[in-house]
Structures are given as structure tokens and as C-alpha cells.
Amino acid sequence: MTVTSPLSAHLVSDQVFVIDQSRCIGCEACVQACEECGTHRGTSLIHLEFVDRTTSTQTAPQVCMHCQDPTCAEVCPADAIKQNEDGVVQSSLKPRCIGCSNCVLACPFGVPKYFALPDQMMKCDMCYDRSSAGLKPMCASVCPSQALWFGTPEEFAATRRGELLFEFRFGNQVVPTKVATVVDRADDGPLDVLGDPGGFRWQDDPFGLAGVV
Amino acid sequence: MSSSTAATTRASASRRDRVDVRATAIGLVAVGVVLVGVYLGSGGLRWFDAALAGYLVGVLLAVFATVYRYLVWLQRPPTACLNRRGWQAFRARGRRGRNAVGLVGEVGTNLLAQGFIRRRSTTRWAAHQLVFWGCLLAAAVTFPLTFGWVHFRSVGQDGSHYRAYLFGVGSGTFDATSVVGFTIFHLLNIAAVLVIAGVAVFLYRRLRDPGALAVERSGDFLALAGLFAVSITGMFLTASSMWLDGQYYSFLNNLHALTVILGLLYIPFGKLFHIFQRPANIGVHFYKSAGAEGPQQQCRRCGEPFASALQIGDLEAVLPQLGFDYGDGAGGNYQETCPRCRRNLVTLAQSARVGGFG
Numbered sequence: 001m002t003v004t005s006p007l008s009a010h011l012v013s014d015q016v017f018v019i020d021q022s023r024c025i026g027c028e029a030c031v032q033a034c035e036e037c038g039t040h041r042g043t044s045l046i047h048l049e050f051v052d053r054t055t056s057t058q059t060a061p062q063v064c065m066h067c068q069d070p071t072c073a074e075v076c077p078a079d080a081i082k083q084n085e086d087g088v089v090q091s092s093l094k095p096r097c098i099g100c101s102n103c104v105l106a107c108p109f110g111v112p113k114y115f116a117l118p119d120q121m122m123k124c125d126m127c128y129d130r131s132s133a134g135l136k137p138m139c140a141s142v143c144p145s146q147a148l149w150f151g152t153p154e155e156f157a158a159t160r161r162g163e164l165l166f167e168f169r170f171g172n173q174v175v176p177t178k179v180a181t182v183v184d185r186a187d188d189g190p191l192d193v194l195g196d197p198g199g200f201r202w203q204d205d206p207f208g209l210a211g212v213v
Numbered sequence: 214m215s216s217s218t219a220a221t222t223r224a225s226a227s228r229r230d231r232v233d234v235r236a237t238a239i240g241l242v243a244v245g246v247v248l249v250g251v252y253l254g255s256g257g258l259r260w261f262d263a264a265l266a267g268y269l270v271g272v273l274l275a276v277f278a279t280v281y282r283y284l285v286w287l288q289r290p291p292t293a294c295l296n297r298r299g300w301q302a303f304r305a306r307g308r309r310g311r312n313a314v315g316l317v318g319e320v321g322t323n324l325l326a327q328g329f330i331r332r333r334s335t336t337r338w339a340a341h342q343l344v345f346w347g348c349l350l351a352a353a354v355t356f357p358l359t360f361g362w363v364h365f366r367s368v369g370q371d372g373s374h375y376r377a378y379l380f381g382v383g384s385g386t387f388d389a390t391s392v393v394g395f396t397i398f399h400l401l402n403i404a405a406v407l408v409i410a411g412v413a414v415f416l417y418r419r420l421r422d423p424g425a426l427a428v429e430r431s432g433d434f435l436a437l438a439g440l441f442a443v444s445i446t447g448m449f450l451t452a453s454s455m456w457l458d459g460q461y462y463s464f465l466n467n468l469h470a471l472t473v474i475l476g477l478l479y480i481p482f483g484k485l486f487h488i489f490q491r492p493a494n495i496g497v498h499f500y501k502s503a504g505a506e507g508p509q510q511q512c513r514r515c516g517e518p519f520a521s522a523l524q525i526g527d528l529e530a531v532l533p534q535l536g537f538d539y540g541d542g543a544g545g546n547y548q549e550t551c552p553r554c555r556r557n558l559v560t561l562a563q564s565a566r567v568g569g570f571g
Binding site: 047074094095100101172181184194195 | 286289291292294295296329330332333422423424425426427428430484487490491493494496497500501520524525528531532535536537538539540541542545546547548551552553554555556557558559560561562563564566567568569570571
């Protein structure tokens with residue numbers, strides 16, 4: 001059984017944070033902008049890497065998806081990860097984090113980062129200083145391809161293709177999130193991360209000739 | 214959320230609502246130990262200062278609540294696991310000597326010198342050190358006084374010399390007007406100045422740093438306000454007796470006692486509870502080194518080692534207790550995927566749902 005929450009549960013300052021990984025061009029503007037975030041100045045927390053450098057130009061960007069029931073917070077032995085009233089999952093509380101890396105290893109999206117020198121974890125907090133005031137997170141403010149996007153659901157519907165999806169499946173575990181990804185049809189269910197990707201890839205038949213030739 | 218997760222969340226919520234009998238019992242034992250310590254240390258209450266009885270009540274309540282919360286905290290599945298593993302790693306055969314030496318070093322560099330804070334920010338570290346040593350100094354003075362373990366007696370007839378007694382055993386005599394005497398009688402003022410200086414730096418940062426402001430929680434200010442209130446009302450007492458001929462002393466004394474007792478009660482419930490949680494960081498270090506010496510977990514997708522098999526195994530055991538099931542339905546576990554491959558899998562799955570990337 002999956003619980004589909006109302007769209008309002010996914011908003012911060014009436015806006016929704018959207019990551020469309022397929023649009024990422026790997027320019028690393030987000031990586032630089034992330035360092036400018038007021039809550040972790042000088043440290044970039046976004047992830048961006050090549051999926052498989054030898055065979056593809058595809059890149060994988062990853063921000064915190066702000067799970068409704070955050071695995072990271074649940075596995076934290078020190079209660080150092082807190083979820084705000086609006087559902088944003090904060091970075092570790094500095095006095096509490098004991099640097100065990102449980103969250104780093106348990107997060108299904110691979111988001112938290114462990115830093116050895118201060119001996120603590122830090123993670124994306126949706127630039128809470130900005131998003132809580134209605135401003136775009138740093139990464140979304142610079143992303144040239146709108147792979148990272150922050151705006152109202154109406155703006156999204158008016159300017160973008162695809163539908164917003166807030167649920168992911170990792171094996172048996174369904175993880176509802178605050179941050180959306182984009183799929184052609186949200187009705188097809190949670191994004192099945194371990195499932196057979198299947199579907200039609202335009203690269204397989206870029207000119208639509210499969211049925212013609 | 215799966216229904217099983219919801220059920221587990223509800224179950225743990227009802228568990229949280231119940232009074233924990235074992236923690237209550239051990240908390241009461243701790244209170245008893247303090248009371249016995251007070252009785253024996255004060256020579257059967259002979260040296261116990263009745264004027265400080267209110268502080269003792271505050272200490273007893275704080276001891277009970279701190280022990281209670283600590284024990285309940287230790288029951289959370291990931292905390293219980295780490296607690297067990299940390300001690301296992303510490304006591305492991307063949308490593309005990311090295312670990313004991315390491316523990317001394319850890320207490321020095323980590324808990325006392327707090328180098329991990331300095332590596333984050335020197336200002337923050339300086340502020341934390343000021344508050345930390347100020348509080349330790351204050352505790353070292355006030356707790357023995359409150360318990361009747363330390364008391365002073367005047368020597369001679371003119372009241373110029375005093376002798377300090379620890380557990381009724383006299384130490385050297387000192388001149389109240391000398392530098393030594395002045396320092397001893399003003400130890401709490403020195404502590405208060407240290408704490409107030411640290412609080413000022415913390416407050417400056419809290420009020421100025423936009424990032425800190427955004428993620429602030431009310432407890433952050435409450436802790437600073439409490440530390441400031443205890444320090445400043447304590448110094449009021451000195452001001453009253455030194456410069457105001459003792460005016461308002463009785464009122465100020467009650468005011469100070471009230472702030473201290475409220476402060477003591479805040480410790481187990483508020484931000485300052487990290488004082489008791491932080492030592493777990495040392496356990497983490499033993500856990501991590503035990504993990505590093507053992508077999509490593511290889512990623513089920515890329516085959517690279519990415520964490521200790523010990524920790525991944527622990528997570529696979531703890532996650533179901535928290536209501537999560539990352540099993541892949543074929544006997545494997547998604548948790549055995551390295552974080553980098555997780556990110557790649559999410560991206561690949563997403564682009565498949567929009568007809569490929571690009």
C-alpha cells in the first residue's frame with residue numbers, strides 16, 4: 001500500500017523542488033553554487049558524477065530528496081538529524097552528530113556526506129536559508145538545463161513536460177519524498193530504482209524508424 | 214510509506230508514551246547514590262550547608278532525569294547497536310591495551326580540547342572552550358560545596374585566614390586578602406566571566422550568520438539564555454556583597470538559586486544533553502577501527518569495497534527494527550549497494566521513465 005499525500009505536503013514557501021536527472025548536462029554549476037549556501041558555506045554537498053564515463057555522457061546529479069520518513073534520521077544513533085515542521089530534513093545538528101556514518105550508508109539516495117576533519121556528517125538542506133524565504137536553492141538558481149528546478153506547481157505545468165512524482169521504490173521499500181522527480185506518467189507508480197528500466201529510450205531509435213524499416 | 218512502517222511507527226510511539234520502569238529504577242538508584250555520597254562525604258551532614266539544600270534538590274532531579282533520558286536513548290535500535298558494538302570493539306581481545314591508551318588520548322583531544330570543533334571554526338571552538346571550562350570550573354566548585362564535601366573554616370580570631378576542608382580533612386591555611394584567597398573566593402566569578410564571554414561569541418554568531426539563523430531552533434537560544442542567566446545572577450551576589458553592603462542579597466540569592474535549579478532541570482531535556490551524548494563519539498572511533506580491520510562490504514553493483522561489512526550488517530539488522538525493508542525480493546539487500554551506485558541507479562531509473570536522457 002502506498003500513501004499519496006496532497007501536493008501541499010511537498011511545497012516549501014508554496015514552491016516545489018524538482019530534480020529531473022535526465023536533463024543534467026554535467027556542467028557542475030550546481031556544485032559550485034552549492035558552496036555558496038549560507039547554511040554550509042564553502043562546502044559543496046550536492047553530488048554530481050558520470051554514470052559510466054566509458055560508455056555514456058550521462059551524469060547523475062543528486063540533492064537530498066527530503067523523505068517523509070527519513071531513513072537517515074531513523075538510523076542516527078544520536079538523534080542528530082531533525083525534520084522541520086514543513087518536512088525539510090535538516091543537516092546533522094553539530095553538537096549531536098558523532099560521525100558514525102550510519103546515515104551516509106543507509107540513505108537510499110546516497111545523499112549524506114561524512115567529513116573526516118570535523119568528524120561529522122553534512123547534507124543538503126534545500127538551502128533552508130533561501131527556500132524557507134521563497135528563494136530558489138543555490139543549485140536550482142544556476143542550473144542551465146532545469147534539471148534542478150524550484151517553482152510553483154502551476155509554473156511547472158505551464159512550462160515543462162512530464163509529471164511530478166514523489167515516490168521511489170527500492171526493492172520492497174517505498175520511499176515518499178518531499179522533492180519531486182519528473183516522469184512521463186506519474187500514474188505508472190513509484191520510480192522503481194531496482195526494477196528493469198525497460199521503457200523506450202530515444203537513443204535506441206533516435207529517428208523513430210523501428211516500425212518503418 | 215508502507216503499512217508495516219506505519220505500524221512500527223505507531224508501536225514505537227506508544228512505547229515512547231509509557232514510563233520506562235527499568236530506567237526509572239536505575240534513575241532512583243543514581244539519586245540514592247548521590248544521597249549516600251552526600252551523607253558520607255559531609256560527615257553525617259555535619260558540614261552540609263542547609264542554605265544550599267535547594268541546589269541539592271535541583272541536582273537530584275537533574276540526576277534522575279539525565280539517567281532516565283540516557284537509558285531511554287540507549288534503547289533506540291541504532292543507539293543500542295552502536296553502544297553494544299562500541300564496547301565490544303573496546304574490549305576486544307588483543308586490543309585492550311591499545312584501546313585503553315587510545316581512550317585517554319581521545320578524552321584529551323576530543324572531549325577536553327575539542328579539536329573537532331576547532332577544525333570546523335576557530336571562533337566557534339574558542340566560544341565552546343570558554344563555556345565548557347567555565348561550566349566545569351563552576352561545577353567543580355559548587356557541587357562539592359552543595360554536597361557538603363568542601364567547607365571553609367576561619368583560622369584565628371580576626372577572620373583574615375581560612376582553611377579549606379575536603380571530606381573533613383583540612384588543607385593548607387590561606388590569607389583571605391591574598392591573591393590565593395581572592396582567587397579561591399572568586400572562582401565562581403571567574404567561571405561566570407568565561408561562560409558569559411563564550412555565550413557572547415555564540416550569540417553574536419547566532420544573530421549574524423544567515424545560515425545559523427535559518428536552521429535555528431528555539432533551544433539554541435534557550436541554552437544560551439540559561440547559561441547567561443545563571444552566570445549573571447551569580448555575579449549579582451558578589452556585586453551586592455562587595456559594593457552594595459549586601460542590599461537585595463536575599464532576593465538575588467533566591468533569583469540565582471531559581472536560575473540554577475531551572476538550568477539543572479534543563480540539562481536532561483534540552484540542548485545541553487549533548488554533553489552526555491558526545492562521549493559516544495569515542496565508541497564510534499573504536500567501532501570504526503574494528504570495522505576497518507575486518508572484512509569490507511563490496512558493492513553489489515560495482516564490486517568496489519565501500520564500508521565495513523560489520524556496519525552494513527548492523528544496518529541490515531537495525532533497519533527492519535525501524536520499520537524499513539530494503540530487501541530486493543530475491544534474497545539480496547539494497548543496503549549492499551554503494552552510495553555512488555545508488556545515485557546512479559536513481560538517475561538511470563528516472564531517465565528510463567522519460568524516454569532516456571538528453
